[in-house]
Amino acid sequence: MSDSEAALLEVRDLCVEFATQRGTVRAIDGLSFDSVAGEITGIVGESGCGKSTTALAIMGLLPEQGRVTRGDLRLQGTNLLALSPPALRGLRGPAMSMVFQDALAALDPTMRVGRQLMEPLTLHLGLSRRAAHERAIELLGRVGIPSPQLRVDSYPHEFSGGMRQRAMIAIALACSPRLLIADEPTTALDVTIQRQILELLLELRDETGAGIVLITHDVGVVAETCDQVIVMYAGREVESGPAEAVLTQPAHPYTRGLLACSLDLAHDRDRPLDAIPGMPPDLLSLPDGCPYEPRCPDAGPACRQMPSMVKVSGLHQAACWRVTESDPAHG
Amino acid sequence: MKLDPASTHDPVANPANLANPASEDPPITNELPVPTPPHSLWGDARRTFFRNRMGVFGLVVAVLVLLIAITAPWIAPYGYAEQDWNAIRQGPSAAHWMGTDAVGRDLFSRVLMGIRTAVLMGFVVSLATVVIGVLAGSLGPLLGGRVDALVVWIMDGLLNFPAFWLAAFVAVITKPAVATLAQPMYEATGWAMFENTLVFDYLVVFLCLSLVWWAPLGRLVRGQVLTLREQEFILAQRAIGASPWWITTRHLAPNVLGQVIVQVSTGIGTLMLAESALSFLGIGIQPPGASLGNLIYTGMTSWRAEPHLVLMPGLTLSVIILAFVFIGDALSDALNPRVRDR
Numbered sequence: 001m002s003d004s005e006a007a008l009l010e011v012r013d014l015c016v017e018f019a020t021q022r023g024t025v026r027a028i029d030g031l032s033f034d035s036v037a038g039e040i041t042g043i044v045g046e047s048g049c050g051k052s053t054t055a056l057a058i059m060g061l062l063p064e065q066g067r068v069t070r071g072d073l074r075l076q077g078t079n080l081l082a083l084s085p086p087a088l089r090g091l092r093g094p095a096m097s098m099v100f101q102d103a104l105a106a107l108d109p110t111m112r113v114g115r116q117l118m119e120p121l122t123l124h125l126g127l128s129r130r131a132a133h134e135r136a137i138e139l140l141g142r143v144g145i146p147s148p149q150l151r152v153d154s155y156p157h158e159f160s161g162g163m164r165q166r167a168m169i170a171i172a173l174a175c176s177p178r179l180l181i182a183d184e185p186t187t188a189l190d191v192t193i194q195r196q197i198l199e200l201l202l203e204l205r206d207e208t209g210a211g212i213v214l215i216t217h218d219v220g221v222v223a224e225t226c227d228q229v230i231v232m233y234a235g236r237e238v239e240s241g242p243a244e245a246v247l248t249q250p251a252h253p254y255t256r257g258l259l260a261c262s263l264d265l266a267h268d269r270d271r272p273l274d275a276i277p278g279m280p281p282d283l284l285s286l287p288d289g290c291p292y293e294p295r296c297p298d299a300g301p302a303c304r305q306m307p308s309m310v311k312v313s314g315l316h317q318a319a320c321w322r323v324t325e326s327d328p329a330h331g
Numbered sequence: 332m333k334l335d336p337a338s339t340h341d342p343v344a345n346p347a348n349l350a351n352p353a354s355e356d357p358p359i360t361n362e363l364p365v366p367t368p369p370h371s372l373w374g375d376a377r378r379t380f381f382r383n384r385m386g387v388f389g390l391v392v393a394v395l396v397l398l399i400a401i402t403a404p405w406i407a408p409y410g411y412a413e414q415d416w417n418a419i420r421q422g423p424s425a426a427h428w429m430g431t432d433a434v435g436r437d438l439f440s441r442v443l444m445g446i447r448t449a450v451l452m453g454f455v456v457s458l459a460t461v462v463i464g465v466l467a468g469s470l471g472p473l474l475g476g477r478v479d480a481l482v483v484w485i486m487d488g489l490l491n492f493p494a495f496w497l498a499a500f501v502a503v504i505t506k507p508a509v510a511t512l513a514q515p516m517y518e519a520t521g522w523a524m525f526e527n528t529l530v531f532d533y534l535v536v537f538l539c540l541s542l543v544w545w546a547p548l549g550r551l552v553r554g555q556v557l558t559l560r561e562q563e564f565i566l567a568q569r570a571i572g573a574s575p576w577w578i579t580t581r582h583l584a585p586n587v588l589g590q591v592i593v594q595v596s597t598g599i600g601t602l603m604l605a606e607s608a609l610s611f612l613g614i615g616i617q618p619p620g621a622s623l624g625n626l627i628y629t630g631m632t633s634w635r636a637e638p639h640l641v642l643m644p645g646l647t648l649s650v651i652i653l654a655f656v657f658i659g660d661a662l663s664d665a666l667n668p669r670v671r672d673r
Contacts, residue, residue, distance in 0.1 A: 059570055061566060061569055061570060086574075089569075089572045089573070089574060090572060091572070092569070092570055092571060092572035093571045093572035094572075100563055100566070100567055100570075102563060105562060105563035105564060106563045106564050106566070106567040107564055107567070108564045108568075108582050108585075108586070109564075109586075111581075111582070111585070119568075119571065119573070119581070120571040120572065123573065123577070124572060171567075172570075172571070175571075
């Protein structure tokens with residue numbers, strides 16, 4: 001990750017732990033990345049690998065049992081971890097904001113969509129009711145909801161899935177945040193709507209210049225939208241770099257596995273669907289070495305030791321012993 | 332505006348369009364049909380409520396009862412304590428619609444005043460239980476820790492006793508205390524209010540019912556708040572920088588409100604019954620004060636000879652309680668988001 005561009009969000013060596021009844025779980029272990037304004041940073045991985053926890057940690061919305069135990073989170077240079085709760089509340093909305101996976105659950109069922117859109121506007125920008133209402137209509141139109149002046153008074157249950165997700169994005173964008181975190185924004189939608197929402201995100205990135213962190217388990221989504229990508233496994237980053245490099249020349253066996261699992265309907269119609277054998281490890285009893293070692297087809301004796309991120313090429317990095325072994329030129 | 336299948340450009344609905352794409356139909360535009368006016372939560376609830384005949388019956392009776400309660404002193408043909416020694420133990424007649432009692436008081440006037448007492452208690456105590464219950468139920472989870480534990484402990488304690496007997500117990504205990512307090516108060520202020528034992532009766536009933544009756548409501552609110560708090564829209568609210576107070580007043584409260592309304596409207600009838608029962612047992616409103624309960628009680632002594640003395644207040648009480656039960660039922664259908672067939 002370059003230092004030449006001023007990073008909007010800097011995540012350094014982030015560790016998050018959860019206190020559970022069976023012991024302390026390290027949900028994120030040593031995650032570092034930068035998000036640059038006007039770029040989409042993808043975080044990919046299986047369920048439970050720490051993607052959503054990363055989002056909540058950045059927003060300061062970890063559940064009570066969760067705690068950032070190490071590391072640094074800086075948004076435009078401000079140390080987010082040192083802020084008081086009210087100061088952090090002041091940043092949520094105007095500086096950073098979040099789109100959730102299930103828009104129906106994330107919208108208040110008893111409140112009209114327009115009023116929910118007006119809330120951040122009155123809360124942070126101090127707009128009058130009338131001005132906020134005007135702006136709400138404008139925002140709904142901006143995210144592509146037809147006849148926004150009529151729709152502004154609808155309730156969430158009257159919206160279709162895609163419209164709800166658009167409304168959710170409009171709420172997140174209401175105060176023009178510099179950083180937008182989208183946690184699986186397309187997972188609950190069908191494929192055509194998925195594409196529309198992704199296109200909307202791309203448009204908004206170009207238009208607002210905001211930095212977007214896109215969390216997904218779908219490699220296809222990353223390929224279509226992301227500028228850079230971080231692959232996570234069992235709470236650790238295993239590969240990161242420019243999306244193109246990571247997706248075309250994956251260096252980590254896990255990334256290769258993920259790519260093999262995705263389908264290409266043009267060519268793969270008769271091929272049985274690939275799957276990575278085994279299960280992600282229990283975060284309570286991680287192996288000492290590489291967490292992927294038990295499932296890895298290329299594992300060797302070296303993998304009993306924890307690998308660290310090494311350069312593959314340019315900004316492309318991976319945490320795998322094989323990278324240095326197989327390609328000493330890049331060592 | 333309804334979509335006419337014949338005019339759509341959907342080839343599935345209208346194969347003619349597929350066969351002849353360059354037909355003379357107007358060009359496809361992005362214009363969508365105008366959405367129907369939005370259904371509001373309360374609008375939907377109102378429609379469902381008024382479709383329920385029992386609910387409407389209950390509402391009509393309740394409004395009537397409320398009007399009677401407010402205007403009772405003026406519409407009653409006689410004073411509620413006024414005695415006519417020439418008309419003792421009379422059956423219903425043109426002069427006395429529900430007859431008279433053993434000391435010549437007009438029963439109709441007393442029933443009207445009894446309704447006034449029941450409504451006063453029903454509404455005032457309901458209001459008190461809503462205030463206590465909602466505060467306890469929402470502040471507990473909000474503040475957490477010891478406050479929550481204490482609230483739960485008190486609620487469980489109250490819920491472990493039959494509410495009515497606990498209220499009776501509180502009434503019996505507090506009555507002498509209120510009475511002893513009243514004498515010095517009267518001497519200090521000189522206000523006639525502190526000499527009127529009827530005022531104590533009201534105060535004691537009000538106090539004992541309010542202290543006991545809030546527990547189920549508190550538990551309901553607490554459970555709702557605990558569930559709602561884990562919902563994603565609360566997290567989403569925090570993600571746009573909303574404070575706990577903002578979330579509680581704007582998002583938790585409206586989501587709990589429906590359930591509270593249902594519980595309270597059903598509870599009003601029960602509260603009126605409790606007041607009557609306390610008065611029936613002689614620890615509530617005492618004669619000459621009029622309560623449906625003490626009317627039934629005094630009537631019981633001569634029910635063979637004058638059944639109307641029991642029947643009239645008894646029927647009145649039953650109808651009122653039924654009305655509130657119907658309202659509660661209809662509201663619970665109307666405000667329950669899971670029962671939606673509309």
